Amino acid sequence: MFPEIKGMNEECGIFAIWEHPEAAQLTYYGLHSLQHRGQEGAGIVTSDGEELHVHKNTGLLTEAFQAGDLDRLPGRQALGHVRYATAGKGGYDNVQPLHFKSEDGSLAMAHNGNLVNYQGLKSELERTGSIFQTTTDTEILAHLMKRQASDQLREQLKGALPELVGAYSFAVMTEDELIVALDPHGLRPLSLGRLGNAYAVASETCAFDLIGAEYVRDVEPGEMLIFNRDGVFSERFMGTKERALCSMEYVYLARPDSNLEQINVHTARKRLGKRLAIEADVDADVVTGVPDSSISAAIGFAEQAKLPYELGLIKNRYVGRTFIQPSQALREQGVKMKLSAVRGVVEGKRVVMVDDSIVRGTTSQRIVQLLKDAGAAEVHVRISAPPIIRPCFYGIDTSTSDELIAANYTTEQMREKMGADSLRFLSVDGLKAGIGRDASQPNCGQCLGCFTGQYPTAIPNEKNALVGSGKG
Structure with a gap:
């Protein structure tokens, strides 16, 4: 685990x-x-x-x-x-x-x-x-x-x-x-x-x-x-x-009905899903997304792959931040309080599970297990962003590389740990193309620091002193 x-x-x-x-x-x-x-x-x-x-x-x-x-x-x-x-x-x-x-x-x-x-x-x-x-x-x-x-x-x-x-x-x-x-x-x-x-x-x-x-x-x-x-x-x-709007705003953070620099977030996420289907096609029966931020990408993947999109995972919207903690015996099943797999949709099916990112890996592992417990014959995990290999210093809670699974394991090792039948990520070029911010135009660059380690500003080292941007 x-x-x-x-x-x-x-x-x-x-x-x-x-x-x-x-x-x-x-x-x-x-x-x-x-x-x-x-x-x-x-x-x-x-x-x-x-x-x-x-x-x-x-x-x-x-x-x-x-x-x-x-x-x-x-x-x-x-x-x-x-x-x-x-x-x-x-x-x-x-x-x-x-x-x-x-x-x-x-x-x-x-x-x-x-x-x-x-x-x-x-x-x-x-x-x-x-x-x-x-x-x-x-x-x-x-x-x-x-x-x-x-x-x-x-x-x-x-x-x-x-x-x-x-x-x-x-x-x-x-x-x-x-x-x-x-x-x-x-x-x-x-x-x-x-x-x-x-x-x-x-x-x-x-x-x-x-x-x-x-x-x-x-x-x-x-x-x-x-x-x-x-x-x-x-x-x-x-x-x-040099402009560096955070890429994760499009991938995960912003609401799908928002427009960032006049690019609709839902539309951008659908394009990311389509690019992902082109780069990481797989034989499957059905596509589902992890609620809520991955739904748009999952719809795009399904459209490009010509597969049905189904609600294979349902989010329980009534789990508050202060719900009673389950007993120790049930603690490992806590994800079921927030997500449920729909057996009638996934049972006996080869399922493509589209998610927007993998940070530490625990949630992905549990969702794969949820789908398999519901009878999925295969679970193929597709991520509509590149692997997160470096921390974000600009406001997202990923403070050290030690916490990031992609910084410490290969894609195959991650696949084995989460129990998926396959695991693929979107490429950095696919991310840029899917978002649609043409970097050749003024004011259209984006930050890719967590995917590439190349940051737009100086960043702190372990002693909190600022070092170079890591570019080039």
Whole structure:
């Protein structure tokens, strides 16, 4: 059996709205559509033009907000966040948006991504007098801003943001201004929408659909969008570097109804499945996908292979994060609480099981066993991404190569461990072609670091010092 360790976890989600009479309510709905990006905490900060009003708590959005909480968040501008902890521990103090008070006024801040030079910056700031209130890398920006000579929010950000290395989309709000910014590589998605005379910013466009906002455009790498009583303005805080939008946003992280850089995620995943069928064809009777993020790729595989797509695996949507742990005797069968194989679909069949990725291998092994226990004659595993051989330093919870099965075993060894009849991955070229981001066009590159070990920025070594990008 594989060791019992966590699977891949999502990012965080940001939603902000400017100049709407129901700012808090719309932000709540926007965060609801981004809940898949973080389930450990949620918060909303609003401004009535004179002060900031804060409500945040641990847990899902529906746990963090109870009846009446939104009524205590007045104002026409709001900033919200759902969190998954990739830097910093869990708990209330690290739930975002972070809220700071000083003699100059209040400041709220939310962040999606991960700063790879966090430890070095924090050590230097503490040596020169800073006292940190949280253990999240997000707080670094607030300290850097206060060290700038200007008292203007945009100038503070323009001075502080270039000191950060890594993936970040930031949203910063004061009593009378909102500024959002995207790192110069554009590693994380961030989009601008409009609802009447109001503006919204979100980590994914699916949030606009829920509130009825119209997509306007994506925030560009190295760009700040500034919202204040004078209007909406764009400024650059850094020149654009080589674009490197995270490939796993398309493969796994984003919702299928979102568009990333005007490419629909569901459509991209279907293309990945079709490329996979071309590269890794197999004699089989039926195709099934692992719910939910692999369904689109499985449909694409089935269409290309001219095989029927069936719901061979069903997800139990009523298993919460705090369900009662089973007894030790049943612990190994815990996956059955979340997934069930449909015997009437797979029994006696040669099944192609399409999944989006294999990180540590435990889940794949158990799903193969589920299908075989349900009578599948053969289980052929097909993965709509290349093997993950290196950690992600930009916000996905794969921190060391020791945790990654593909970094330590050959494909054949992985196949044997999971009990599959065959195992194939999509190639890196197939991934790029399937997503459809033409790297020859401006602003269309993507990060492939976890598949190739070639990162767009400097990355930390074992002593947390930054080393070269690993490119070339």
